[in-house]
Amino acid sequence: MNTSAEPLKGPMIIDILSPQLHATAGPSNDLGWQNPHDHLPLTVEAHNTGQLGFSTQMDFQNFNPLHELECPPGFAQISTDPKKLHFIDLSHLHDQAVQHEEYSYKRQEISQGVAAKDAMKQDRENVNEMVETSDVKVLGAWSSPFAWRPRIALNLKNVDYEYLEQNYLVVKSELLLKSNPIHKKVPVMIHNDKPICESLVIVQYIDEVFTSGASILPSDAYDRAIARFWGAYIDDKWFSSLLATLKAKTEEEKKTAIEGVSTGIELLEEAFEKISKGKDFFGGDTVGYIDIALGANLPWVRVVEKLNGVELLDETKAPNLYAWSEKFCSHPAVKDLIPETDKLLEFAKTLIAKWSAAPQ
Ligand SMILES: N[C@@H](CCC(=O)N[C@@H](CS)C(=O)NCC(=O)O)C(=O)O
Secondary structure: OOOOOOOOOOOEEEOOOOOOOOEEOOOOOOOOEEOOOOOOOOOOEEEEOOOOOEEEEEEOOOOOOOOOOOOOOOEEEOOOOOOEEEEEEHHHHHHHHOOOOOHHHHHHHHHHHHHHHHHHHHHHHHHHHHHHHOOEEEEEOOOOHHHHHHHHHHHHOOOOOEEEEOOOOOOOOHHHHHHOOOOOOOOEEEEOOEEEEOHHHHHHHHHHHOOOOOOOOOOOHHHHHHHHHHHHHHHHHHHHHHHHHHHOOOHHHHHHHHHHHHHHHHHHHHHHHHHHOOOOEOOEOOOOHHHHHHHOOHHHHHHHHHHHOOOOOOOOOOHHHHHHHHHHHOOOOOOOOOOOHHHHHHHHHHHHHHHHHOOO
């Protein structure tokens, strides 16, 4: 074992399961070190702490917290970084303890490290429990922009779910009526037998409960408030205009509705410039809350454009939003959920016929 103050040099193999930390010559990887345990990480960096004896620090690329990583006997883990394991040789530390005033500091560091390790272990157990007991169902409809939202969010979080298509125009299923007795609408997400209603409420729930994948809402409270503001604007104001283009009884009503959609797109173009800060999405590098709220409506924007022979999301008038829409629709979490525009167009015609036949 090398105990000199100099960093260890040259290739070595570290056997972290042995009571002693063996350093033997062997072939090297890029960093010059190897770990022989193939269930454990590939990149191992060893160095000498000098004053307190030998310690080894391993940088775990692709570290998976679900893997059971135990401290080798006789060693304590002193790193709190989940991507790094830092073991220190306790026996060596004790030998040198009396000689080093840093001892109590190091001892404290070790106990913090041990506590951090216990916390990591508990986290792993919690994650395991959640993975095992997570039963997720989504009640949706292929044509519903609202129902695409939770599905996009679940895809972003890599959560498996059972999708239950609801033909709500023909009949509302017992499960839908029981799960959303207030609105009787899709989507509903049922998580471990507990229903959650309202698409954007579901998206927020998914973001809070499933910590896999990037956050959907921003981490900053003000940015979160801004994201929720635009989510509410999209649903309460802008979507009402989009829907009004389909429900309009006169050309005048239709014109006003189309103007409402266009004005909204201008506002959203400005908002995109500010919020995305030059990145691809409202959420920055990843699809976020406003992306989901607005993006789920894009297929219906295309339908309204076709029905009325207009360009609402115009590349010249809203270049940033236009480029965003292309990226959003081809995103892996989204692209398989978006129906063909022509199929949706036929469905829209059925809806328009149904609405115009309804008594005033
Ligand atoms: N604000 C709701 C709107 C949901 C909604 O309007 N869903 C429609 C399908 S797009 C529905 O289920 N309609 C059934 C009905 O109106 O009876 C949400 O965001 O989830």
